[in-house]
Amino acid sequence: MKKTLSYPKKKRSFTFVTFSVLSVFCLLAASWGYIFIAENASFFGLFTEENYLFAKKFLSSLAGIGDNDPAFTNKESWIHALKLTYETLQMSVMAAGFATVTALLTVIPADRNVADGTLTLSKRWYRWILFWIIRGIYVFSRAIPELVWAMVIVFILKPGILPGALALALHNFGILGKLFAEIIEDIDMKPIRNLASSGASNAQILFYGVIPAVMPKFLTYILYRWEVIMRTSIIVGFVGAGGLGQQFKLSMSFFNYTDITLILICYLILVAIADAISEGFRRAAR
């Protein structure tokens, strides 16, 4: 008996991962090639005397050099900006609230384990249809950026806080819905099946089985999304949906550069506060 040593051969086939790596390189080459060749943009052409002067003028007017009464030393502009900051804060909270409520109302049929009946131990033929419809709506509302939603909504509602909040809510509804559904799909099924097999109704399963298991994670995601909404709230203002962004756009149009600096300061403070609050809440929720 002669034993031969055989080495495990390394598989060298064309896998999906190699395909992905290749396509990433192709995309990179094509993109940079397009920017340099088709759009004829030269990187070093940016550093002309003219551009330098423009940039210098822009930055010095942002810093308020040569301005007799820059907005960030003026008391009244501060009061105005802080009022707008307060409005923006309210808008972001409202947006997060709307998104959470709508996502919570739709999330149960949008779970794979509810649709195939493993969670509730009961099957209904219409569950898969509901599943795909709701997942489709999630993808749809998630794929459209909040700015586009805002542009459409200001055609319907008058400019103010509400259209901004609705636009932010519509985009984040899709994201929160997807995240919530993934959490519910990942929960430990055994306690739930126990409840179901001992005769709990669907509502009882929801309130005593699912909600206690997923609540902490939901809270974490809501707070995380709220932070992101806070950051984006300035963007929806650009198209007239209220808050700091609207004032930013107006000041840009009036060339009130010191006003812009003041708004950016308020915005940075707001983002920092939102980060701190959501971090604190997340610690507490754990």
Place this chain on the structure above:
Amino acid sequence: MGKFLYFLTYYKKSLLTLLLILIFVWSLFSVQWNADLLHPGGGVTTKQIFQALLAPDLSPEILILALESTWITLVYAVAGMSIAIILAFFFGILASGVLSTSRFNLFAVSGFFRGILGFTRAIHELVWAWLFVAAIGLSPFAAVFALGIPYGGILGKIFADMLNDIPEEPIKALETAGASKLQTLLYGYLPLVRANIISYVMYRFECSVRSSAIMSFVGLGGLGYQIQLSLSDLQYDEVWTFLFFLIALVVLIDAWSNLLRKRMVL
């Protein structure tokens, strides 16, 4: 008092939920809820927008225009992401402090770079775009930098957090075997975070496509620019065509990253 504290800790999550609900209710009072919120023609416009959703404009010239703008959007996203990844790689390593030797060094360097990353990601990419266009004009580089800088901040922060979170045993093993700081980085830290960081970069790439689409609102070409033009012309059917192209692009990238995540050994 002790009983009260016990109450607080025991019902911590319920109290927190209640507090969040109260804050939401407070925010609702900022709007005066009456019919005055709606434009006089708001109802009609809503109907038109929904009708256009069911019948998007599929004429050849619009489709070609949409394809072209989709390509430009993708180009800006890819180019912006490549800058973001380079920024995130160097700043992330420095911000995580895995290369620092002394304790003082650790706090000073990582604090400094974490501060920079925090600043770059606190300002939204559209605001960056606006600032860049005001400073260097309508060049594609304005879009690429405006996308690359905040995304570099986000990716860098996540990268630094991942480097800090990995288990320390493999690193200790490398160190006792006599590896230098650079060698622990190359053979310890980077291979351990590779899969996670690739999956996060893919997720961010999807976001960057959306961002690059709205980037055009400051005048840089792409899908957002076309959407804006069509909306100003009140051509809702064209708006939906462009939006469907954007959705298709996002869904495609999402599917790609899902497949990749499944194939890669995490």
